[in-house]
Amino acid sequence: MEIAVRGAMSVMDKLGILTDAAKYDVACTSSGVDRSNQGQGMGNSIASGICHSFSADGRCISLLKILFTNECIYDCKYCINRKSNDVPRASFTPDEVADLTMEFYRRNYIEGLFLSSGIINNPTFTMELIYHAIYKLRFQHHFQGYIHVKAIPGADPLVVQQLGFLVDRMSVNLELPTKEGLSLLAPNKTRKSILAPMRQIQNQIVSSKQEIAVYKAAKPFVPAGQSSQMIIGATPESDYQIMSVAEGLYQKFQLKRVFYSAFIHVNEDKDLPALPGGPPLLREHRLYQADWLLRFYGFEAGELLSEERPNFNILLDPKADWALRHLEQFPVEINKATYQALLRVPGVGVKSAQRIIAARRSQKLGFDELRKIGVVLKRALYFICCNGRMMYPTKIDEDYITRNLIQVKEKLPFSLDGTTYRQVSLFDDVSFHGQTNREERQLALFGQI
Amino acid sequence: MNKVLICEDTLIGIFTGIYVAYEKKMDHSLIQLQLQNHEELLLFSEYENVTADEEKAIKVIRTLKKTFGDDVYQWICYALATTDTLKADAVYHGIVCGLSMKQKQDFMGNLANPYIHTIFKLSRMASNETHHWLGFLRFQQLENGILFSRIGAKSNILTFVAPHFQDRFPNENFMILDEVRNLCVVHPARKQWVLVSGDLIAKEMVEKLSGSEEDYQSLFRYFCDKIAIKERVNLKLQQQMLPLRYQEYMVEFQ
Numbered sequence: 001m002e003i004a005v006r007g008a009m010s011v012m013d014k015l016g017i018l019t020d021a022a023k024y025d026v027a028c029t030s031s032g033v034d035r036s037n038q039g040q041g042m043g044n045s046i047a048s049g050i051c052h053s054f055s056a057d058g059r060c061i062s063l064l065k066i067l068f069t070n071e072c073i074y075d076c077k078y079c080i081n082r083k084s085n086d087v088p089r090a091s092f093t094p095d096e097v098a099d100l101t102m103e104f105y106r107r108n109y110i111e112g113l114f115l116s117s118g119i120i121n122n123p124t125f126t127m128e129l130i131y132h133a134i135y136k137l138r139f140q141h142h143f144q145g146y147i148h149v150k151a152i153p154g155a156d157p158l159v160v161q162q163l164g165f166l167v168d169r170m171s172v173n174l175e176l177p178t179k180e181g182l183s184l185l186a187p188n189k190t191r192k193s194i195l196a197p198m199r200q201i202q203n204q205i206v207s208s209k210q211e212i213a214v215y216k217a218a219k220p221f222v223p224a225g226q227s228s229q230m231i232i233g234a235t236p237e238s239d240y241q242i243m244s245v246a247e248g249l250y251q252k253f254q255l256k257r258v259f260y261s262a263f264i265h266v267n268e269d270k271d272l273p274a275l276p277g278g279p280p281l282l283r284e285h286r287l288y289q290a291d292w293l294l295r296f297y298g299f300e301a302g303e304l305l306s307e308e309r310p311n312f313n314i315l316l317d318p319k320a321d322w323a324l325r326h327l328e329q330f331p332v333e334i335n336k337a338t339y340q341a342l343l344r345v346p347g348v349g350v351k352s353a354q355r356i357i358a359a360r361r362s363q364k365l366g367f368d369e370l371r372k373i374g375v376v377l378k379r380a381l382y383f384i385c386c387n388g389r390m391m392y393p394t395k396i397d398e399d400y401i402t403r404n405l406i407q408v409k410e411k412l413p414f415s416l417d418g419t420t421y422r423q424v425s426l427f428d429d430v431s432f433h434g435q436t437n438r439e440e441r442q443l444a445l446f447g448q449i
Numbered sequence: 450m451n452k453v454l455i456c457e458d459t460l461i462g463i464f465t466g467i468y469v470a471y472e473k474k475m476d477h478s479l480i481q482l483q484l485q486n487h488e489e490l491l492l493f494s495e496y497e498n499v500t501a502d503e504e505k506a507i508k509v510i511r512t513l514k515k516t517f518g519d520d521v522y523q524w525i526c527y528a529l530a531t532t533d534t535l536k537a538d539a540v541y542h543g544i545v546c547g548l549s550m551k552q553k554q555d556f557m558g559n560l561a562n563p564y565i566h567t568i569f570k571l572s573r574m575a576s577n578e579t580h581h582w583l584g585f586l587r588f589q590q591l592e593n594g595i596l597f598s599r600i601g602a603k604s605n606i607l608t609f610v611a612p613h614f615q616d617r618f619p620n621e622n623f624m625i626l627d628e629v630r631n632l633c634v635v636h637p638a639r640k641q642w643v644l645v646s647g648d649l650i651a652k653e654m655v656e657k658l659s660g661s662e663e664d665y666q667s668l669f670r671y672f673c674d675k676i677a678i679k680e681r682v683n684l685k686l687q688q689q690m691l692p693l694r695y696q697e698y699m700v701e702f703q
Contacts, residue, residue, distance in 0.1 A: 015668060019675040036616050039639075044617045050584040051690070053701055055677035058686025062584070065676060100668070103661075106596065106621065107588045108614075109669050109700075145617075264680050279680055358558025362550060369561040413686050 009090055015100070017090040021070040021081050022116055024266075025173075025229070026259035030062040030111035030146045032224030033168050041142020043105065043112075045168065050111050058413065063114035063148060064104055068092055068130055072118030076175070076186040078234050080266045081118045091120070094133035102141050112146030112168070113137070123154035131159060134166050146224070153193040157200050161221075164204060169224040169256075172198045177245045181235030184271055195253075201226050202253050225256035232287060233263040233280040234272060238310035243290055243301040250294060260287045285412065286312040293318055296350050297343045315406050320346040323383055324398050324405075330383040331390060335364050346405075347380030367391050378408050451479050451494040456537060457501045458484045460529055463537045464506035466499045470541060477545045482537040517547060521556045527572035527579075531604040539567035575604040582610050585695040588623060589666075592657040596623040600698055607632050611642045626650060666700045673701040 031049030051060040067081075069091035075083045101113045115133065119126050130149055137143045148169040151160050164170055172194055176182045179191045201222055208221035228249060230242065246258045262279035265272065290312065293299040297319070304318050305311070313321045323330065323346050332341050334356060342353040352374045359365060359373060366386050371377055375384075381391040382401045395401075452473065456466030463482070470480045483489060488496075513522045525543075528536055543564040547556045560566050588596035596618070600607075607627050611634040614623060618636075625634040633650065636642040696702040 012668060012671060015672055016675050019672050023676050023678055037619050039619055042618050042620065044613075046583075046613075048580070050580070052584040053673060053699065054687045054691040055673055056684060056687055057677045057679075057681040058683040058690060059677075059681075060690065061673060061676060064672070103665050104669060106618070107590070107665065107669075107700075108584075108586055108598070111584070262681075264678060281681070355558070355560055358555060359560045361552065361555055362559040363561050365561060372566050373560050413683070 011096055011100070014090040014092055014096070015066070017088050018067045018070055018092065019065065021087075021118070022065045022067045022114070024080070024261065024264065025065060025114070025116055025150075026261045027148065027169075027171055027227050027229060027257070028060055028062050028065060028114065029169075029227075029257065030148075032256060033146065035144065035223075037144055041144060042102075043143050043145035045112075045144070045146050052108070052110055062111045063146065064101055064110045064112070065114040066092070066097070066100075066116075068097065068115055068117035068126070068133065069120050070118045071120050073121070074119055074186070074188040076188065077267060077269045077271055078185055078231060078263065082267065085267065092133075094129070094136050097133045098136045098141055098143075101137060101145075102143060105143070105145055112148070114148045116150040117152070119152060123152040124156040124159055127152050127155040127159040127163065131163050131166075134163065138166050148224075151197045151201065153189060153197055155197070157197070160197055160200060161204060164201060164221045165219045167222060169227065170201055170222045171227040171229070172201070174228045174230050174245070174249070174258075176235050177230050177237045177242045178235065181237065185234060198226065198228070198253050198255075205254070225254075227257040227259060228255055229259035229261055231263050232260045232284055233275065238305075239283070239287065239290075239312050240301070240305040240307065240310040242287060243294070243305060246287075246291060247294055247301040258291060260284050260291070282314065282412070283312070286318060290318045298340055299344075316402070317346075317410060319344070320379065320405055324402055327396055327398060327401075330396065331385045332383060333388070334370065334384050334386050335360050345380055345383045347376035347378070347383070349374075379405065451481065451491065453481045453483055453488075453491060453494050453496050454499050455483050455485055455488055455496060456499045458486075458537075459501060460526065461503055461506040462499070462501040463529055463540065464509040465502045466537060467541050467544065468502075468505040468509050469497075469499050477542065480541075482541045484534055484537055487534040513544070516553050517556045518554055521547075521554075524557055524572045525568060527575040527609070528568045530575045530606055530609070531571045533571050535567065536571055539564045539571070543568045575606055576609075578602060578604050579606040579609040581695060582606060583613055585691070585699060586610070586625065587698060587700050589700075590659040590662045591655065592659050593654075594622065594659065596621055597655055598623070598625045599628055600625060601628045601694065602630075603694075605630060605632075607634055608644060610634070611636070611644075615642050624650075670701050 029049050031047060033045045034047040035045040037044045049062060051062050053061040055061055070081045070087070071089050071091060072081045072083055080087065097113070097115065104110045105112070115130055117126050117130055120129070134147060134149065137147070147167040148171065149163060149167050151170045151172045153172060174194060175186055175189065182189060182191055204221045205225065208218065211218040212220060230245070232242065242260070249255045249258050262281050262284040263275065264279050265275055290304055293304065294301065299322070304322055312318055316324070323344065329344070332345055339353055339357055342348055342356055343350065355373045356365065356370070359369065364387060367377060370386070377391065382394055382404065384390070452475065454466050454470055456462040466482045470477070470482065473480065510522065513525065525540055528540060543562070546559070546562050546564060547553060550556065550559060556565065557569060560569055582600055582602060586598050586600055588598045591597050607625065610625065614625070615636055620638050622638050623636050627633070631646060631648065633645045634642050635645055
């Protein structure tokens with residue numbers, strides 16, 4: 001009976017089920033490889049990556065993100081596809097995957113394919129299925145666009161190696177930041193089995209780079225590097241622990257990216273936290289900000305957080321928070337400071353720091369020029385001076401600057417907690433429309449208010 | 450007496466204008482470049498029309514590439530693709546400033562100069578838009594197998610978009626029509642793309658879609674709908690990343 005139902009499933013139904021199942025995977029980047037077409041088939045790849053659309057949640061759609069199958073022998077508690085869930089199951093055939101990818105790509109809907117999978121029979125078997133689909137795409141259809149696949153922990157290293165030569169990016173999900181969390185929520189996975197393929201991919205990337213240096217025609221192995229992702233807020237780790245894990249992944253495993261995904265409650269389970277306020281989006285946002293600081297701004301996790309202060313400030317971004325605790329290093333003289341010092345100024349990003357360096361070669365910079373360059377002066381003004389002068393007479397005082405920085409509304413991709421109202425109480429002393437006018441003051445004088 | 454040179458709004462026209470301005474051997478601050486149909490009348494000025502001359506323009510282009518490098522030339526081309534009316538003057542005075550710089554390769558870095566800053570701003574605008582169209586442009590397969598796409602670009606970015614798609618789809622026949630300018634990129638399979646202007650495209654031909662086209666469109670629409678996480682829905686963010694002016698050309702929003 002069940003087979004009959006499945007046999008009738010159209011590509012549309014399968015796409016629905018397998019997209020639904022894949023949407024919680026975060027990585028949707030198509031960056032890291034520059035490759036032009038060799039004249040056969042279709043496709044190329046651009047190092048900057050290209051976003052092709054944005055879904056209703058504001059996340060970019062650049063790859064056809066699907067699972068090969070959502071059947072799974074594992075029972076991870078946070079996952080919608082776990083064995084014990086009663087959800088509709090479907091599997092693509094390699095031909096269907098190839099056909100969808102090619103036809104979407106021709107119409108410029110997507111930049112390539114992101115293929116992950118639930119585990120069917122065993123990890124090696126699943127990886128072999130993925131390999132067949134990718135092989136078809138690369139050698140029958142001569143698809144030269146971007147392909148990202150998941151390496152499944154526990155699969156035979158040989159399959160991982162074979163697949164690595166066909167794809168641009170591979171990723172192994174770390175799932176949860178610590179070993180304890182993993183054993184609680186993903187009993188079928190261990191830290192060791194996750195790190196093993198990660199190490200294998202790292203080593204092969206390095207050796208393939210060396211080979212290419214000697215012999216140009218050597219096949220590149222995972223040229224866009226590997227990435228990973230962790231679920232945030234399902235287990236009680238602090239931000240400091242998470243950042244330290246991410247830093248370890250960047251340094252020891254040379255990962256290109258670590259993605260953080262705010263935990264979304266899809267299963268009812270006693271081991272999962274209840275999140276009445278929705279997924280922890282602000283926390284996820286702060287982690288990404290800090291992640292950028294690690295990768296592009298020369299910060300270390302230990303500078304941003306510590307055992308004593310294990311979590312990020314809700315009101316301030318991590319960089320401003322750091323700057324406020326290190327006021328002795330400010331103000332920075334824009335016309336003389338090193339690139340590294342400029343990067344640490346709140347309101348100055350990588351691009352504006354580079355522009356400052358380039359622009360001050362030709363002439364001395366003042367605040368007007370900085371504004372043109374793209375420095376966010378309302379945040380930076382407490383930390384910089386131009387030609388020995390600050391923009392306004394400013395106290396270099398932590399409380400004073402904090403107060404002012406909090407008033408500058410931070411641009412968040414969502415409203416802070418989703419609410420714009422609050423409960424009013426009789427004892428609140430709130431002025432609802434800001435300043436009082438003259439009439440009101442007069443009324444107050446005569447005791448009429 | 451101030452001099453105002455009026456040039457055509459094309460790459461060749463503006464570069465010819467710059468050539469003519471240098472030919473005058475006047476103080477550069479007395480010369481202004483304006484675009485045809487966007488003239489601004491100034492007192493005490495002499496007006497002169499410049500006819501586009503390919504030879505002169507090529508000389509300017511050669512000098513630009515030689516002194517500043519290909520990258521800067523590319524930036525300038527992007528700036529001139531915008532619809533800003535002050536672009537010709539900014540490029541002209543920017544070049545004057547650039548030629549007096551010691552390190553000429555640092556041209557785009559000299560953002561403290563107002564003209565170079567304008568070039569920078571405009572060219573960033575056009576190159577960002579180009580990058581957006583690379584992703585947001587949608588092809589439809591017509592009955593005769595040709596991939597056809599319609600775009601409505603703010604800047605004239607068709608020539609920046611075309612090489613990317615030629616490289617991506619070398620074996621496809623495709624066309625990209627800029628509705629605003631009535632320009633069209635035509636790429637016959639395995640050949641060099643060409644730019645065609647004017648009303649060459651028959652409406653009836655473009656409306657006849659291939660049999661499977663509708664299926665793939667609805668598949669993609671369904672995919673876009675399914676990929677969104679309901680708990681995170683944020684339409685404001687979506688619109689910020691993907692402004693409405695692009696959405697009207699995209700199948701998933703129709």
